[in-house]
Amino acid sequence: MLEIKNLHVQLEDEDKQILKGVDLTVEAGKVHAIMGPNGSGKSTLSYVLSGKDGYEVTDGEAALDGVDLLDLDAEERAAAGLFLAFQYPVEIPGVGNMTFLRTAVNAQRKARGEEEMSAGDFLKLVRAKAKSLKIDADMLKRPVNVGFSGGEKKRNEILQMAMLEPKMCILDETDSGLDVDAMKLVAEGVNALRSEGRSFLVITHYQRLLDHIKPDVVHIMANGRIIKTGGPELALEVENNGYADLLAEVA
Amino acid sequence: MGAAEKLTVAPRALPEGQGVWAQTAREDAAARLSAMGMPVRRDEYWKYTNPLSLTEEVAPAAEVFSSDEAPIFDDIDTLSIVFVDGVFDADASDDLVLEGLEISRLADAAQADIHWAKDLYGVLENNGQNPVHRPLAAANTAFATDGVLIRATAKVSKPVQVTYLHKSDTSDAILHHVVRVDDGAEMTLIENGPAAARFNQVLEVDVADRAAFHHVRAQGRDHARRAVTHIFTRLGTESTFKSFTLTANGVLTRNECIMELTGDDAIAHVAGAAVGDGDFHHDDTVFITHDAENCESRQVFKKVLRNGATGVFQGKILVKEGAQKTDGYQISQALLLDGDSQFLAKPELEIYADDVACSHGSTSGAIDEDALFYLRSRGVPEAQAQNLLVLAFLGEALEEIDNDDLAAELLGRLEAWFERRSS
Numbered sequence: 001m002l003e004i005k006n007l008h009v010q011l012e013d014e015d016k017q018i019l020k021g022v023d024l025t026v027e028a029g030k031v032h033a034i035m036g037p038n039g040s041g042k043s044t045l046s047y048v049l050s051g052k053d054g055y056e057v058t059d060g061e062a063a064l065d066g067v068d069l070l071d072l073d074a075e076e077r078a079a080a081g082l083f084l085a086f087q088y089p090v091e092i093p094g095v096g097n098m099t100f101l102r103t104a105v106n107a108q109r110k111a112r113g114e115e116e117m118s119a120g121d122f123l124k125l126v127r128a129k130a131k132s133l134k135i136d137a138d139m140l141k142r143p144v145n146v147g148f149s150g151g152e153k154k155r156n157e158i159l160q161m162a163m164l165e166p167k168m169c170i171l172d173e174t175d176s177g178l179d180v181d182a183m184k185l186v187a188e189g190v191n192a193l194r195s196e197g198r199s200f201l202v203i204t205h206y207q208r209l210l211d212h213i214k215p216d217v218v219h220i221m222a223n224g225r226i227i228k229t230g231g232p233e234l235a236l237e238v239e240n241n242g243y244a245d246l247l248a249e250v251a
Numbered sequence: 252m253g254a255a256e257k258l259t260v261a262p263r264a265l266p267e268g269q270g271v272w273a274q275t276a277r278e279d280a281a282a283r284l285s286a287m288g289m290p291v292r293r294d295e296y297w298k299y300t301n302p303l304s305l306t307e308e309v310a311p312a313a314e315v316f317s318s319d320e321a322p323i324f325d326d327i328d329t330l331s332i333v334f335v336d337g338v339f340d341a342d343a344s345d346d347l348v349l350e351g352l353e354i355s356r357l358a359d360a361a362q363a364d365i366h367w368a369k370d371l372y373g374v375l376e377n378n379g380q381n382p383v384h385r386p387l388a389a390a391n392t393a394f395a396t397d398g399v400l401i402r403a404t405a406k407v408s409k410p411v412q413v414t415y416l417h418k419s420d421t422s423d424a425i426l427h428h429v430v431r432v433d434d435g436a437e438m439t440l441i442e443n444g445p446a447a448a449r450f451n452q453v454l455e456v457d458v459a460d461r462a463a464f465h466h467v468r469a470q471g472r473d474h475a476r477r478a479v480t481h482i483f484t485r486l487g488t489e490s491t492f493k494s495f496t497l498t499a500n501g502v503l504t505r506n507e508c509i510m511e512l513t514g515d516d517a518i519a520h521v522a523g524a525a526v527g528d529g530d531f532h533h534d535d536t537v538f539i540t541h542d543a544e545n546c547e548s549r550q551v552f553k554k555v556l557r558n559g560a561t562g563v564f565q566g567k568i569l570v571k572e573g574a575q576k577t578d579g580y581q582i583s584q585a586l587l588l589d590g591d592s593q594f595l596a597k598p599e600l601e602i603y604a605d606d607v608a609c610s611h612g613s614t615s616g617a618i619d620e621d622a623l624f625y626l627r628s629r630g631v632p633e634a635q636a637q638n639l640l641v642l643a644f645l646g647e648a649l650e651e652i653d654n655d656d657l658a659a660e661l662l663g664r665l666e667a668w669f670e671r672r673s674s
């Protein structure tokens with residue numbers, strides 16, 4: 001599904017290398033988790049994959065189902081099935097959440113040569129999905145993320161994911177800022193989407209989320225590289241011992 | 252430069268055959284103008300906008316713009332009045348009859364010995380000449396060739412719409428309208444169209460106690476047209492005045508709005524959305540005087556500028572001594588779509604009462620890159636995402652329009668304007 005090889009990334013404005021050779025393969029239907037110290041490059045990886053400006057890929061490649069991602073515009077990557085749940089979802093004053101969702105759903109359909117969703121069908125779908133994430137009608141009407149609490153923003157990310165039905169979902173610290181109940185809701189939302197044709201890359205600092213969304217593989221990222229890959233037990237090890245031992249191993 | 256020398260820039264003759272009231276008003280205005288002189292670039296009030304092409308003897312030519320779009324507000328039921336290059340078109344206009352309204356043309360009324368508009372024509376304009384001179388408005392009172400005089404005596408069932416068609420590349424039109432909304436009455440005035448190669452317009456509105464006046468205007472899309480417009484309004488107790496202007500294109504536009512709140516508990520809102528591409532200069536100049544208690548005024552101006560377009564905002568709120576509990580709000584914002592475009596703003600507050608709440612803000616900035624990326628990451632193509640953000644930016648100004656049908660129509664025009672530019 002997602003194949004990242006030797007990815008080197010630096011900032012466009014500054015001569016600063018952030019990703020220093022990331023290798024990562026996520027197979028179809030699998031859930032991979034990435035953990036790692038603050039500033040190790042996890043969000044940068046997710047931004048580079050989704051096409052944000054400001055980064056320069058100096059070496060390596062990234063492909064989604066064989067399609068070279070790095071050649072595509074952000075919107076083309078989305079239409080190809082890539083989705084990023086942002087660590088810090090963006091507020092967009094003046095654009096209603098509903099309008100935003102509908103525009104996005106139909107833009108992707110159009111890009112894939114599918115028919116646009118009718119207003120009625122869309123409304124039905126969004127209401128059902130919002131309900132399961134306990135997103136009320138008011139939040140759907142309000143401008144995108146404006147005045148949303150931290151947890152509401154994260155639930156709104158999952159709602160977008162549920163509506164867009166991407167095949168490769170990257171979740172960047174979707175658990176941070178969530179209370180215990182909201183974490184369950186979000187995890188249920190994610191688990192409901194799990195399927196053979198859909199993969200997840202879950203970036204998190206805590207084992208908690210992984211109790212609910214069981215990963216198949218856990219990677220540890222440090223200083224711009226994947227330094228260790230293992231099973232779910234690796235997350236437990238981090239939870240108990242921190243990163244010191246792991247970092248010492250590679251040093 | 253002496254006053255007389257300045258005046259030679261407008262060597263027009265006063266219209267002939269005027270009744271006593273009109274003759275007097277025009278002569279007084281001509282004398283005012285003569286004392287003030289025409290504006291020049293050096294004047295503080297014209298610091299950001301060069302008045303030369305508005306004052307020189309011959310109007311610069313402006314190519315007539317043709318479009319296959321349906322005329323704006325076409326589907327809205329109105330009493331329609333049409334001017335072509337500033338000349339009344341009787342065939343294209345409806346009969347000037349509507350329940351609750353008395354309507355006449357200035358050209359006719361000015362020839363009568365007496366008319367109700369005598370107490371207003373040039374009077375509100377004259378009141379608005381202090382503390383800042385507005386010579387182009389005085390010139391308008393003196394030389395206006397026509398206009399509409401409207402008196403609303405009740406709640407009027409449908410809007411009056413004045414359409415200004417532009418058919419001659421060299422037309423130079425001066426129109427002067429007077430509106431009086433009687434105690435408890437309510438009406439809506441719609442204006443649309445480019446009017447002429449050069450257009451000088453004055454609208455005087457007297458809103459009596461408990462009366463309401465709504466104004467929605469769409470200035471035409473002709474690229475080379477020039478316009479200077481003045482709205483002078485006086486608001487009585489518990490009255491409402493709301494005005495919104497959409498400006499798309501136009502090489503030079505100066506819209507002045509001078510409002511005086513003279514009765515307690517009055518509400519005055521003025522708003523505008525301007526979108527310009529390239530050779531576009533748009534100036535909103537507002538002066539609001541609070542001279543009564545517990546009044547609310549609101550100014551909301553938004554501009555989207557690209558390819559070297561220029562936006563100007565000069566807005567002042569003057570709160571006189573005794574105008575307690577004044578609530579004044581002013582915001583002017585520009586979205587600059589490139590580094591060549593510019594926004595020049597001069598917001599001012601002058602307050603002589605101690606119990607007031609006034610706020611003002613002015614910003615200019617580029618499109619929010621994070622929001623743009625967020626939209627694109629959800630699959631929305633860049634151009635569409637940008638248009639969505641631009642329209643969201645203009646939204647706060649459009650929200651000032653109470654009439655949903657008119658607002659929807661304007662929004663549609665704006666969407667089309669941006670879509671044409673992003674394809």
Ligand SMILES: Nc1ncnc2c1ncn2[C@@H]1O[C@H](COP(=O)(O)OP(=O)(O)OP(=O)(O)O)[C@@H](O)[C@H]1O
Pocket residue numbers: 011018036037038039040041042043044045054087
């Ligand atoms: N636009 C930028 N300008 C300057 N530095 C940047 C920029 N983007 C990322 N960095 C730096 O790159 C490094 C990696 O940042 P990144 O956000 O990817 O880390 P992270 O692993 O997601 O951390 P966290 O766990 O705190 O979210 C950090 O040192 C960060 O300061």
Ligand SMILES: [Mg+2]
Pocket residue numbers: 042043044087172
């Ligand atoms: Mg991060």
